Amino acid sequence: MMRVAAIDCGTNSVRLLIADISQESDELTDVERRMEIVRLGQDVDRTGRLAPEALERTFTAMRGYAKLITGHAGPDGSMPVRVVATSATRDAANRDDFVAGVREIFGVDPEVVTGDEEARLSFTGATRGLARRGPAADDTPYLVVDIGGGSTEFVVGSSSVSTSVEGALSVDIGCVRLTERHLTDDPPEAAAVQATIADIEAAMDRVEAAVPVRDARTLVGLAGSVTTVAGIALGLPAYDAAKIHHSRIPAERVHEVSARLLAMTHDERAAIPVMHPGRVDVIGAGALILDRIVRRYGFAEVVVSEHDILDGIAWSLV
Known part of the structure; x- marks a missing residue:
């Protein structure tokens, strides 16, 4: 058994996983799993720079994580730590x-990974436990879609290890980026929604040219936009990761939830029981990305995973 700490710093959130990993049983057990919405990618699409206030929000969250890592370290005070930074x-x-x-905070340099490496880490994290769910959940190849704040990763692979990846591409469509670019009204005008769809479809044209997405038999969706859509579709009275993890959301429910979110005001979205306050203003774009993926590739459902790039980072440490 090995205890490791993984930090994923994305466009919208910074997350921590401290986990015990057993290579013998191929199992990862959470010790701590935390998430803070910090919006590191605030205005990056427009300015090309990280805003000072966004950096400070991120560093504040990270200082709290560093204390948790110290508290859970072994007797010698050591624990392998990997910090991965993505799109922003x-x-x-x-x-x-x-x-x-x-x-300064963690004593290690962050790895600003390529979109391809981001995709492979997400794939490993999302699919490592699927095979143990039984034959119905192991309907390969998988298309793993990680909808982030600044980018979305598409990965096709036939088993739960990154070496099985048959194609991967990261494209610059994410819930924060598309919201700042198009969905600025509340609720957005129809023309803005159509402009967002055009961006998503253009990105998927590039994906389809590079990744064998139409070979996939199971769509696995990751990250906060997908899990929030799942929580709404399941009608949960509060966010419940255990009920959301490996839930199967029919395509019709994805379409309904996406359309509903895009028609709501900020206050109406904020009142949804499963909604994290930091996702209220960007969930419409995230849901729309998922909706267009389901429509384009004709999936009957999406398998939702609470395990993603964060888990892939942890596995990479062993």
Whole structure:
């Protein structure tokens, strides 16, 4: 058994997983799993830079995570730590400020991974436990879709390890990026929704040229936009990760929830029981990305995973 700490810093959130991993049983057991909405990618699409206030929000959350890591470390005070940063920091001209802050807090440099590596880590994290769910859940190849704040990763693979990946691509469509670009009214105008759809479809054209998405038999959806859509579709009275993890949401429910969210005001979305306050203004774009993927590739349902790139980072440490 090995205890590790994984930190995923995305465009919208920064997350921590401290886990015990057994290679013998191929199991990962949570010790701590935390998430803070910090909106690191605030205005990056427009300015090309990380905003000072966004950096400070992120570093504040990370300082709290560093204390948790110290508290859960072994007798010698050590624990393998890996910090991965994704879309927002790839795009930012001042990412050296981010790197210096992370180094000071955790004592390691963040890895600003490529979109391809991000996709492979997400694939491993999402699918590692699927085979144990039985034959119905092991209907391969998988198409794993990780809808983030700044980008969405598409990965096709036939088993739960990254070496089985048959194709992967990261494209610059994410819930924060598309909201800031198009969905600025509350609720958005029809023309803005159509412009968002056009961006999503253009990105999927690029995906289809590079990744064998139409070979996939199971769609696995990751990250906060997908899990929030699932919670709404399931009618949960509060966010419940255990009920959402490996739930199967029919295509019709995905379409209904997406249309409903895009027609709501900010206050109406905020009143949804499963809605995290940090997702209220960007969930419409995230739901629309999922909706267009389901429509384009004709999936009857989406298998929802609470395990994603964060779990893939943890597995990479062993």
